[in-house]
Amino acid sequence: MNRTFAIGLAAFASAALCASGAMAAKDDFDRASLGSKWVVPYGNLYINNNQLQGDTGSLGYHKKSSGDSTVIATAYTNGSDLEYAAVAVGDIAGGTNAFVKLQAQDGTGNFTNGAFYTGNNGSGYFFVLDSPVPSPAIMTVSVCGTVATLKIKSAAGSQKYSYDYGASVGTGGGLGTYGNASLDNYKSKAAACTAAVGAKMIKSSQGKDLSHTQ
Numbered sequence: 001m002n003r004t005f006a007i008g009l010a011a012f013a014s015a016a017l018c019a020s021g022a023m024a025a026k027d028d029f030d031r032a033s034l035g036s037k038w039v040v041p042y043g044n045l046y047i048n049n050n051q052l053q054g055d056t057g058s059l060g061y062h063k064k065s066s067g068d069s070t071v072i073a074t075a076y077t078n079g080s081d082l083e084y085a086a087v088a089v090g091d092i093a094g095g096t097n098a099f100v101k102l103q104a105q106d107g108t109g110n111f112t113n114g115a116f117y118t119g120n121n122g123s124g125y126f127f128v129l130d131s132p133v134p135s136p137a138i139m140t141v142s143v144c145g146t147v148a149t150l151k152i153k154s155a156a157g158s159q160k161y162s163y164d165y166g167a168s169v170g171t172g173g174g175l176g177t178y179g180n181a182s183l184d185n186y187k188s189k190a191a192a193c194t195a196a197v198g199a200k201m202i203k204s205s206q207g208k209d210l211s212h213t214q
Contacts, residue, residue: 025064025173027052027186037063038174041093042120045177051076051184054177056214059099059120061092061174065188070142070195071173072187077135080107082210083179086121087141089148091170095119098148098169099176100141102133105210110134115209116148116163116202120176125202126209130159136184142195143169149195162199178211 027037030050038045043058054060065071068089075085083104090097099118102111110132117124129152137154148169149162173188 023187023189024068025062025186025188027062029184029186034060039063039093042176045175048182051182052175052177052186053180053182056178057121057176059086059088059092059174059176061088061172062186062188065173067171067190068173068188069144069171069191070140070189071175072138072140072185073175073183074185075102075111075135075137075139076182076184077104077109077111078180078182080109081179082214083181084121084177084211085139085181085183086176086178087139087150088172088174088176089141089143089169090172092172092174094170096168096170097172097174098141098143098165099124100139100148100150101176102129102137102139102152103178103209103211104135104181108132111137111152113207113209114150114152114161116150116161116165118165118169121178121211125163125205127161127202127206130200131156133159140195142191144191144193144195147196149199151195151199160199161202162196163202
C-alpha cells in the first residue's frame with residue numbers, strides 16, 4: 001500500500017473514531033414515549049411535554065452511554081415543591097455510579113443545593129451552592145479517575161464543583177428525578193480530564209437534604 005495513502009487512511013480512521021466517540025448518546029425527548037433506548041431500574045421515567053420526567057426517586061440509564069463518563073443535560077424546576085434533577089455517571093445497574101444532583105428545597109423554584117452521592121440518591125456529600133441557580137440550568141458531570149466534576153451554567157452564570165469518590169464508579173450515563181423536576185437535551189461522551197480545573201472541591205456536607213427526610 002502506498003505510504004502516503006496509508007497515512008491518510010489511518011488519519012481518516014482515527015478522525016472517524018474520534019467523531020463516533022465524541023457524542024455516544026443524544027436524546028432530546030421530542031416524542032411520545034421513552035422507548036427501548038432507556039433502562040429504568042428505579043421507579044418510572046416518562047416523557048411529558050418533550051422533556052424527561054419521572055416518579056419521585058426514579059433513575060434510568062441510556063444504553064448507548066455504557067462506555068461514557070461525561071453526561072450533559074438541562075435541568076428544570078416546575079414548581080415550588082421539593083425537586084431535584086440528577087445526572088448519573090458510572091455503573092447504574094450495579095449501583096456504584098456517581099449520582100450528582102441539583103436540588104430546589106426552599107420554595108423559590110431555584111436550585112439551592114447540590115450533592116455528590118452514590119447509587120440512587122444514596123450516601124455522600126450534600127452542599128449549599130455558592131449562589132442560587134435559576135431554572136433552566138445546564139449540568140455537565142464528568143468523571144476522570146475517581147474525581148467527579150459538576151459544572152452548572154444558567155442565566156445567573158457558571159459554577160463548578162468537584163468531589164473525589166476514592167474509587168472507580170464505572171462508566172455509563174443516566175438521569176434521575178424527584179418531584180416535578182424535568183430534564184432535557186441529554187448527551188454523553190468520553191471524560192474530559194481537564195474538567196476539574198478551577199472547581200471548588202467538596203470535602204464535607206452542608207445543611208440537611210430534605211429528600212432524605214421525606
